[in-house]
Every structure is written in structure tokens, then in C-alpha cells.
Amino acid sequence: MSNDPALFKKERLIAILNEIAAEDDNYIFKNKVSELKTSILAPDSNDNGENGNGLIASLESSDVVIYRRDLLVAELDQILEAQTFERAKYYLKRLEKGVSQIKTGKVNDINLYRWKEYDEVITDSLWVIPKRDTSGAHLGWYWGNFIPQIPHQMMLRYTKEVDWVLDAFAGSGTTLIECRKLGRNGIGIELNQEIAQKARDLILEEPNPFNVKSEIVAGDAKVINYPETLERFGVQQVQLIIMHPPYHDIIPFSEDADDLSNSGTTEEFLADFAQVVKNATPVLEKERFLALVIGDKYAKGEWIPLGFYCMQEVLKHGYSLKSIIVKNFDETRAKREQKELWRYRALSGGFYVFKHEYIFVFQKKGREITEQTEK
């Protein structure tokens, strides 16, 4: 059966569901549900003629509800297979709500009455994503970029349309390109002027069907004046922060002393990272989310858990931890070429070859953060 969305006449479908709901005889009730199922399975009979029930809407109709045929049929099957009449009526009521109403949470546009339709949204903490999304302006040219699926997923879960997303380490602009696709306004901070300009050019290549703003600001995320920067775009706060900092010195991004890939020791890197978090936190709306994407590193024969260290830093700034996602690591060309060498090193050195990185999801606490709570 097709799982493409089909267009149904909303009022007609609601009327049929209500008519079935009013039925007190279990046998007749189930017969009517079966009839509805048959007509959905055989859409050709859904015309307005003598035998049709006039359910199928045309593209021109204004009164339309879009439903995946397979899911609608699955809902009807659940009603038909319910153990009790009471349960069957409950499922029918739920289906009617899914057709007639929308129930979204505070931080996204997911319609909870129709949650089964969001196959695309990941809810597991282990992400094995075999291929980067290379659609649209995503070229993946920048060494150290992340796959677009990361900001895509974060935005689906933690933003509503036209919300503002701040990426404190914008790099090649992956987050902002994704913002355009999903209809979110985006601001990215990038230290390296040249990269910032390249990102701007690339973002402009992505169509902007929702007419959102996409701004890359060249600057140091540790000290940039966020209120002033946001004011330029007419906003005071953002609804999601994404941070994908350098994994300390694994990739040297520039020679700039303010670049986190040039922070001296691990402690200095963490202090710089903490400064970035402290600087951005006041402009994040209360109870909204911050996603930190980072991996660990090896140095002098030791695994340095940068991810967990950075997680601890964020937690000092008025956030609660919502999830730790482990994501498979994009194999870089260099790593692929050196695969055998890394395996030999692992076997001889007693360690494991990195295959994962983390996405830490935090929620900003509801109360205002004071110096006291920050310590």
C-alpha cells in the first residue's frame, strides 16, 4: 500500500468518524469502520457519485486534511482489532482528533495527535547515519564540518518554524543552509573571516522558500556582543543554540590565537569553551535547548574525554542534561587511507579506534541564572 500522503476532505472525514462514534451497536460500529477502510483502500470508489462517499479531495479544495493512506488504514485496523468496544471507541476518538485538531508542544511543530507520521525524526540515542546529506547547497567541502542531518534533527525536535537558531561555530554554514530548508532564521558566528565569507556565499545558493534570515557574523564566540548582534536583526533571544567547536587541536582551523583549536592545554581549551557557553547563554530563551556536537581525542597514549569534559562545562551554566547521543563518526579520507595503520596502533597500544562522536542535548533551566548558581 502506498505510504504517500493522500488528500482527504476534512469535514467529510470528520463527519464519517463522528457518525461511526455515535453508533452504540458494536457490530454495526465495526461494519462502518470496515466500510471506511475499504473506501480508503480503493480510492477510486471515493467519488461523489452514488456509491462513493466523497472522501477524496482535489488539489484545489480548501478543506483538506493530508494523511498517509497506510497509517490511516493502520489506525482503522487498530480500531477493528480492539479487545473491547470501549477501547475501539477510544481509538476512534483519537483518530478523529488527529484529523480535526493539532497538538504541538512548546518547542517544536510535531503534531502529537499524529506522531506516527514522523518517521524521519530520530528518537534513539544511537545514530548510525551511513551517508551525509549532499542535497542543495551542502557540499561538505570544509574539513571538520558536520553532516547536515545533525542540525536538521535538532531543529525538528527543538524549534518551530521561524524560530531563531544560533550556531556559535558556524564553519561552512551547514546549520544555516539547513535553517533555510526548514524555515528557521539562523545566525552563525565564525572566527575565520575567509570561511565566514565562503559560508555566506554558499548559504545564498540554497533557495529560501520560507523567506527566513540567514546571517553569518565574523567574530569570536567567546566575546561577541550577542544582544547587540541580535538587535541588528530585530531579535533579543534565540530558541536553539548549536555548538560544534573544534575538538581542541585535532584539526588546526587557523593561526588565530582566539581559535579554540589553538587553546594551549586541555584545561585552557575547556576554559575557552566555557567562556563561549557563558557568553551565549543569556540570549537563549528559557527552557529552550542547546546542542553540543563534539568528539574525544588521543594525546600521549591517553584517551582524553573532551566530550564529557565539555558536557560538565555546559552543566555549570544553568542547563539540565536531556540526552547524550552517540553518533557514528564520518570516516575522513585521511583516516580511511590510514585504516591499517590505525588498527595496528590500536592492537599494539591497547586502545580502540574512534568511531563515534557525541551530541549532548541540554535544556536551559527555567529560572534566571545568578552568579551564585553558576559556581
Ligand SMILES: C[S@@+](CC[C@H](N)C(=O)[O-])C[C@H]1O[C@@H](n2cnc3c(N)ncnc32)[C@H](O)[C@@H]1O
Ligand atoms: C568543527 S568546526 C564547525 C564546522 C561546522 N559545523 C560546519 O558544518 O561547517 C569549528 C569552527 O569553529 C571556528 N572557531 C574556532 N574558534 C572560534 C571562536 N573563538 N569563535 C568562533 N568560531 C571559532 C573554526 O574556525 C571552525 O570553523
